[in-house]
Amino acid sequence: MCGIVGYIGWRDAAPLVIEGLKRLEYRGYDSFGVATENGQIRVVKRSGRISENEADLTALTGQIGIGHTRWATHGVPNDTNAHPHTDCTGRIAVVHNGIIENYALLKRKLIERGHRFKSETDTEVIAHLIEEYYEGDLLSAVSETLRHLEGSYAVLAIAENDPRIIAARKSSPLVLGVGDGEVLCASDITPLLEHTQRAVYLEDGDIAALTPARIDVYHDGVPVERLVDHITWSIDDARKGGFEHYMLKEIYEQPQVFFDTVKSIENDSRLAMLRIPAEVTVVACGTSYHAALIFRYLAEEYSRKRVSVELASEFKYYTPPIRDMVIAVTQSGETADTLAAIQRAKARNCPTLAITNVLGSSITRSADWTLFMCAGPEISVAATKSFTAQLAVFMAILNEMCDGKFTETLGRVHCSVERVLSYELEDAVAIIKNASEMFYVGRGVFYPVALEGALKMKEISYVHAEGYAAGELKHGPFALLSEETPVVAICTPSPTYGVILSNIKEMKARGAPVIGIGVEGDTEAESIVDVFIPVPDDHQIVQVLTVSVVLQLLAYHTARALNRDIDKPRNLAKSVTVE
Template identity: 45%
Template structure:
């Protein structure tokens, strides 16, 4: 997944594709490629690394033609490499595809096509699409694409070319953004508006289960069933910087709003078609090994550490295995007790965090098996770990992590359920219940995002303060620590998170008239005690905002302001309750006039110890 651009017209497509891909570089990528119709047929050039690598190859052997597709890849299935880069083709080199998203059933399709004689050369799910279309094709590329997508489950934005019909470029969308640019005697596709903004400001925005057929002379929009769609064209009046942010004011806000998609992408292909089991096929841990695990160590830094706090609780609750959690920079120096029966889980958004890498190497040296949770395929952490769960959040530009953190939570839920299945520590009925609730999380996050104005109003109130406190119990305390860090990172308000029950052991001395307190109370078995703690700070003059589950009247009576999250299982509440805290930090930073995306003194990837 990452950046798509396509062109059909009368100009040299190679130049337009490369320039379009450059406009998408801000999204992050690990390889790039183009496919162009030339006088010698469909030709493909692709390379691992930056666009400059691909450009240098195209200088030596240019692809001259007036129709083509291009892609910058952020690896999901298969490490970054030339062969795994897009575009992908079939064996005949007559069909070429670029793809953003994930094809969940690609393995079964691959097995079916292999049995028919198709030979696959990459590790990707995308290559299956080109072979599938080639297998179906009977003279009509539009019909072939329509039939192919009915066989595919998952999420996709597709650009498709075939040498048999060089006057057409076919685009399809399901749950992954895709836009169509309309010019004079030329038309474009792009995963983001910046890719085409230099050439046209007239666009159609494809909705889910819609496709477009582009020729030099026009664009036909239609449903996947072939019914034509009449739609008003959208005129883009953004500048290029705003366009990169998809119309949002900041990358952080854009990435907060991308979390429903990140949830779906990270979990969807790892849930069985029946929806009652977890299928972590990427793990090589045998059932025998899992049954011998006697302890788990979770090691991470910063926001990833806070995801690990939730992961500790999830694994202990679901799998009933004792879990220790460490800040990575401290792990090596406390001489941790590590044996061959210790599973060490390292968590890193970038996969290059120096402290986490050092902890991973120490664990391996001591004989432990290491499982990595990371957002970057082919990163150092991913390469050196024994097993990897990739979080498919996509590139994250803002320094303050949002969608990478919540995708790490989803990874921990998947892992906890996988361990529980293997060990029999939970009933199949309970596991199915958790999975069902997980599948509702994306739409529930969308509900929360729709109430952002409530959070914004409270954020503007707290923006004038220099000190603030977060409190919570159990999983709420873990989320409170992430909420506090997020606020500190970008608003520069001094903030601390405390376990609610610890207030009476010293922290109450800091509570004075008017001090803001954010109280998380989503855990039903702890609600009564948390409300009691809220009353303690209220009695000393605190102004309290409660984060609770909809319908909790007892909490509503105890606080000054309340934000309600949709009902879910208690164990899953962190995936919802953190969203208003991210928005709180964002709007507080905005109110104080800070650079939201680039907070002072901080870097996105910390590669020094």
């Protein structure tokens, strides 16, 4: 959840580290800090935003630097608990992403041996352990320290008068950017894009010694080679491009993202193997879970193949009905619960397939096969184009299961999505912006679409929104309906169309204002709702995408009307790398 950046080379490190941390602001943070080495270790760290405290960092000099943005886990967000952390002597500095599960025991033993702690964090034990083992060789001291840590970590460490950065990872992402006479380190590739298109993805258990001229990687104490990959994303992909917010930019990129993703995998030989399993289990979290539920409805309707969908965060706590294949879905490829689910499936000898957006991410090395989304970097915390890219992969899989039945349909999706992008939705926003709670309802495949719409609304507008299968409102939630409780009802043509119109009338009878989303020309649905939002009258698969985009826009415009921090909603992080 935190962001890490490091630099070693021929330029001043602090400005590059600061700029890199800004590229990682979308991950969310409540404090930040930078340490540089220039004959001595100097540290500046503050609670709050970088933009509010950037002037304090100008005094940092040196061509070696590490930085960090922190979401508070151990200890409140303040200057002291911010990273980097140092040892007793102030000669060693460390930044860390992850959770050290045995830190309390380590801290107690270190205090008994005379170490003085300043912070409440788990990370500070790393700096003090390195101090214990440091005898002039930082690589050796870090290697010994890692042997005593339980939990997850991405670590960067520097020491006074040592011309290296030591980097290590376990269950937390860390990528190295290879420049000309310089090396950068970061939690993901966005801080690297402006400086290099060559990347080295460290694997779990790797420790690397970085100098401006070389990267030496070790695993279990043995030197290993890690391939240098070419980054296909550009810095322009990660910029706003004239949009007010990254989220709006990424919503507008969805037609191209869907088209590119389908085209990139429609002839992939790995799709053919998905014809074979009689049953499939999909594991995912959050938005990815909703995409998986949509796939389940469509696959069972059109291919008659049994699909189970499990929350990855619950997967390891019981014995789920794992069938012939397990598909794991994660935008970042680093979601801790989803990675754990893949490992459990492999332990039961199930073939595994990953769907992810990030080349070289942890899940690509854990799963047997990988299908890549073509979403490019997604900066806003709220997932939009990555959700659409996941649906594109799932629909390409569905098309393969159905012998190419939907090839023409999938070719129309991007055009239909483009048609709804210009919706301003003022009338719907006017109803929602004064509400404290609301409901989203749908039936069949539009039930998980409603779940995703509610998630988007609560994520960025902070309006409490819940998604339900429309028939379930009568089993309790009807008690909450009133004139102050808006309902967004998805009422597109389907075998349940008449039933959901009846459901809408029942909601209206309780005084709830209803925003209906249906197809163009549906005068019956339009006549019974307060606000009607039309989408193109097309195949159900196309409607899933157009309705989803409308719900994203509804959340966006509501949050904008409420003056929320849309790209960085409170308390949330882009990639959940701890369980």
